[in-house]
Amino acid sequence: MINVVVNSQVHRVLENSNLLMTLQLIAESQSLDLSNIAVALNQHVVPKSQWAETFCQQGDQIDLFNAVAGG
Amino acid sequence: MTIAATDILTKQQFIQYYRQILLPEVAEQGQKTLLSQHIMIVGVGGLGTHVAQQLAAAGIGNLYLVDDDKVENSNLPRQILFNPESIGQYKVSCAAAELIKLNPDVKVNTYAERFSKDFSESLFAGNSALKQANEDERFILLDCSDNMPTRQLLNHWCARHFIPLVSASVSAFSGQLMLIDGKNTPEAGCYHCVFSSLDIQQNCQSMGVLGTAVSLVASMQALTAMKLVLNIGSLDKYLHIFDGVAMSWHKVMRHRDLKCPVCRHWPESNNTESVHSLALPSGETKL
Numbered sequence: 001m002i003n004v005v006v007n008s009q010v011h012r013v014l015e016n017s018n019l020l021m022t023l024q025l026i027a028e029s030q031s032l033d034l035s036n037i038a039v040a041l042n043q044h045v046v047p048k049s050q051w052a053e054t055f056c057q058q059g060d061q062i063d064l065f066n067a068v069a070g071g
Numbered sequence: 072m073t074i075a076a077t078d079i080l081t082k083q084q085f086i087q088y089y090r091q092i093l094l095p096e097v098a099e100q101g102q103k104t105l106l107s108q109h110i111m112i113v114g115v116g117g118l119g120t121h122v123a124q125q126l127a128a129a130g131i132g133n134l135y136l137v138d139d140d141k142v143e144n145s146n147l148p149r150q151i152l153f154n155p156e157s158i159g160q161y162k163v164s165c166a167a168a169e170l171i172k173l174n175p176d177v178k179v180n181t182y183a184e185r186f187s188k189d190f191s192e193s194l195f196a197g198n199s200a201l202k203q204a205n206e207d208e209r210f211i212l213l214d215c216s217d218n219m220p221t222r223q224l225l226n227h228w229c230a231r232h233f234i235p236l237v238s239a240s241v242s243a244f245s246g247q248l249m250l251i252d253g254k255n256t257p258e259a260g261c262y263h264c265v266f267s268s269l270d271i272q273q274n275c276q277s278m279g280v281l282g283t284a285v286s287l288v289a290s291m292q293a294l295t296a297m298k299l300v301l302n303i304g305s306l307d308k309y310l311h312i313f314d315g316v317a318m319s320w321h322k323v324m325r326h327r328d329l330k331c332p333v334c335r336h337w338p339e340s341n342n343t344e345s346v347h348s349l350a351l352p353s354g355e356t357k358l
């Protein structure tokens with residue numbers, strides 16, 4: 001298992017987890033809608049099409065942002 | 072066509088804009104650039120009224136306001152160009168009247184229409200000055216709208232025509248800001264590369280918002296536009312996130328989604344590294 005920090009909270013995930021697996025795990029426990037969010041890994045936005053190809057590493061900082069649409 | 076760029080500032084203009092001209096990054100040439108610039112503001116609500124007021128005061132020569140809404144009482148706490156007498160009138164008309172009073176140098180074009188696909192497709196055909204400005208790279212668009220379908224539509228239109236887009240949004244205490252520029256920073260991608268959902272149920276009507284938070288995000292949006300027009304600093308490739316409770320701005324680097332259907336016609340960028348290698352340069356250990 002490795003530790004990743006998601007929105008300032010430490011989560012333990014399997015060593016070979018990709019970003020998509022990690023996000024699905026968190027979405028389940030926090031009723032998060034993955035279609036509405038942007039994801040930054042260590043301060044870089046990861047496009048949705050790359051979530052499954054991006055592997056998490058020990059200490060990764062993952063930030064989730066809900067789209068804001070008001071004006 | 073390029074009349075404004077070769078014009079000399081009048082003595083009155085020189086005095087009026089003196090504090091801006093004093094900045095070496097602006098100077099007299101920069102002020103002339105501002106006066107010859109065309110900026111379209113889509114959504115004349117909280118963000119749009121603030122942005123329009125700031126840009127008009129700074130001497131952006133040609134503003135285009137697009138909004139099909141009429142002023143309501145509940146708009147007044149944050150939509151600063153309106154007053155109780157504006158209620159029931161088109162936002163674009165009331166805003167234009169105030170902006171012209173504020174700065175007679177500014178030409179304000181109004182469209183009391185929704186920014187739809189049909190509207191966007193007829194824009195250049197119906198306005199040759201705007202078409203010319205776009206060809207001369209003197210046209211940018213500011214997204215101040217209040218809903219996701221319009222945001223995606225604007226992004227789509229700007230991406231197709233390579234129009235620089237400064238997208239800002241605000242809701243409750245949160246704000247977001249990004250500069251999208253297919254010609255100069257294709258590697259940062261478009262709005263759809265970051266947020267691909269076509270609709271979300273969240274706006275100022277359902278979430279509430281403070282005018283002061285709106286004003287802050289609007290100022291950042293207007294500053295981004297001014298810097299872009301005047302070529303000040305490096306081109307911004309971040310998603311900026313404002314947290315009005317924590318009183319902080321945070322930014323994350325954007326990367327183009329190579330599978331994005333909206334910006335796939337953009338030129339290749341030199342930046343082909345994978346996201347993880349960008350996020351963690353080799354040899355760098357985290358925590």
Ligand SMILES: [Zn+2]
Nearest residue numbers: 261264331334
């Ligand atoms: Zn895109």
